[in-house]
Structures are given as C-alpha cells and as structure tokens.
Amino acid sequence: MNRLLIFSIFFTFVAFPPSSFAQTSPTAYITWRANNFYPAGFTGKALPTPGTRILVAAEIVKNGKLFDSSTSLFSWSVDGRLALTGVGKKEYSFTATKNDNNSHFVQVSVKMGVDIAVDSLTIPLTIPQAVIEAPFPFGRVPENTKGSAQAIPYFFNVTSFSDLLFSWRVNSFEKNAGTNNQLAFETGSPQLASDKLLEIVSYIQTAKGAYELATSRAQLTIIK
Numbered sequence: 001m002n003r004l005l006i007f008s009i010f011f012t013f014v015a016f017p018p019s020s021f022a023q024t025s026p027t028a029y030i031t032w033r034a035n036n037f038y039p040a041g042f043t044g045k046a047l048p049t050p051g052t053r054i055l056v057a058a059e060i061v062k063n064g065k066l067f068d069s070s071t072s073l074f075s076w077s078v079d080g081r082l083a084l085t086g087v088g089k090k091e092y093s094f095t096a097t098k099n100d101n102n103s104h105f106v107q108v109s110v111k112m113g114v115d116i117a118v119d120s121l122t123i124p125l126t127i128p129q130a131v132i133e134a135p136f137p138f139g140r141v142p143e144n145t146k147g148s149a150q151a152i153p154y155f156f157n158v159t160s161f162s163d164l165l166f167s168w169r170v171n172s173f174e175k176n177a178g179t180n181n182q183l184a185f186e187t188g189s190p191q192l193a194s195d196k197l198l199e200i201v202s203y204i205q206t207a208k209g210a211y212e213l214a215t216s217r218a219q220l221t222i223i224k
Contacts, residue, residue, distance in 0.1 A: 026062040028110050028117035034096075037156045037163075047126040048096040051157045051210055057091045058108045060117055073111040078104055096125055129154040130204045130214040141198075141220050143189045149218065151181045151202035156212055163208060169201040177205070187222045196222040 033055045034048035048054050058074065060067040074089040075082065079099070084092050096104060107120035134149040141147055151166050158164060167177040170185055183200065190196050198220040205213045 024063055026060050026067055026110075026112060026115050026117045028108055028119035029059050029061065030056055030106060030108055030119045030121050031059075032056045032106070032121070032123055034155075037158045037160070038154050039152055042154070047124060047155055049125060049127055049155050049157060049212070050096055050098040051212075052096045052155070053093055054096055054104070054123060055091065055093045056106050056108075058110060058119065059090070060110055060112070067112070069110060069112070075109045075111075077107045080105065096123075098125070102126075126155060128156045128204070128212045128214040130202050130216040132200060132202050132216045132218040134200070134218055134220065136220060139218070139220050140223050141187055143187055143222055143224055145187045147185055147187065147220075149183045149185075149200055149202075151183075151204055151216065153181075153204045153214070156204070156206060156214075157210060158206055163206060165205050165207045167203045167205075169199075169203075171197075171199055177203070179207075190222055198222065 034046045035053040035055065036046060036048065038046045056076070058069075060069045060072065069090055070088045073087055074085065076084040076089070076092040078094055083094065094104075102125045104123045104125070105120065106123060107118065110117045131152045131154065132149055133152055134147070136147065151168075153161075153164055156164060162179060164181075165177040165179065166181045168175040168183045170183070175183065181204075183202075185198070187198070200218045200220065202216045203213065204215075205211065
C-alpha cells in the first residue's frame with residue numbers, strides 16, 4: 001500500500017476517531033409559563049399561585065438543531081405521577097395546587113425510535129402580592145402636599161384588572177373597596193409627632209371567582 005495512503009488513513013483515525021462521526025444524542029428542554037395576572041410592564045418571570053393554570057412545553061434538540069418531534073412519544077409527569085402520554089404531545093397544562101413543598105416537579109420523557117431524551121424542572125409557587133408605589137424619596141413627603149399612591153397587583157388568578165377590588169387604610173381612616181387602585185391624600189400641617197407618620201395599607205382582593213387577598217404596607221413621614 002502506498003505510504004502516503006497509509007499515513008492519510010492513520011491521520012484520519014487519530015485526528016477524527018470514528019466516534020466523532022456519530023450523531024449526538026437528542027436533548028430535551030422544558031419551558032413553562034404561568035397564566036395569571038401581572039402588570040403589563042413586568043419583565044420578570046410570573047410565578048404561579050394555587051389555582052394558576054401552568055403551561056409546560058418541551059423541545060428536542062438533535063445535532064444542534066430543533067428536532068421534529070411530531071411522531072415522538074411524550075410522557076409527562078407532575079410530582080412523580082404520570083399525567084399525560086401521547087404521540088406529539090409536546091405541551092401539557094395543569095392547575096397549580098398548594099402542597100408541602102410549595103413547588104411542582106415536572107418531568108418529560110421523549111421516545112424517538114431507539115433514542116430517549118429526559119428533562120425535568122421545579123416550578124416554585126407563591127401567593128398573590130400587592131405592592132404600593134408612592135413617589136416620595138426615602139418615604140418623606142412635605143407638609144401641605146397633595147399626594148397619591150397606587151396599589152399594583154401581582155399573580156392573581158384573574159383575567160383582567162377589572163376583576164380586582166382595591167381598598168385602603170391611612171392610619172385610622174378607611175376607604176371602601178372599588179376598582180380604582182389609586183389613593184389620593186393630603187398631608188396638611190400636623191403639629192404632633194405622632195400625626196406626622198402616615199401608615200398606608202393597601203388591600204387587593206378578587207371580585208369574583210376564588211377568593212384571593214393580598215396586603216401591602218408603606219410608611220411616610222411628613223416633613224416641613
């Protein structure tokens with residue numbers, strides 16, 4: 001055999017062993033989304049609360065490309081219990097429930113001929129939240145000021161803002177529930193030190209459906 005040919009074959013097997021020509025094993029990736037309410041400008045990850053509908057989806061990557069899994073067998077499980085099995089079932093949805101772990105463990109197994117790809121993740125649960133926004137640096141507001149605050153709801157199991165009711169308490173004064181999340185107030189010119197502290201409490205609750213409630217507190221100091 002020609003020495004050059006022998007060298008070429010030897011170099012090929014050393015530099016590029018047979019395993020390097022084999023296709024890579026497929027990999028599964030799960031993503032998820034919580035279908036609940038949050039402000040339009042919220043850029044974080046919306047967390048589910050008990051009662052939230054959660055959508056999970058799986059994609060398969062093989063040889064660096066998305067793999068057509070329409071004929072693959074998907075098996076979904078939630079918290080160790082089989083939830084769905086079917087060909088092409090790359091998506092699954094379920095309702096979050098309160099549990100001891102405050103989370104749900106989701107796993108998917110995808111069978112593609114002789115190949116199997118598995119992925120899993122933990123989805124944390126939270127509770128509905130209320131945040132008070134008051135545009136006063138360091139919580140200080142001047143005397144004789146007309147101020148305002150607004151209550152921002154997060155992660156309620158409603159479809160729109162109008163499904164929520166807002167009520168307020170400023171020190172001992174209460175404002176009845178309504179659909180307006182804005183609070184208007186005047187500081188006046190209090191003389192007693194105890195009157196120079198404003199404790200603002202916001203209550204947000206669902207107007208219909210399952211009852212959900214969140215509260216938030218903010219303190220303002222009236223200064224000269």
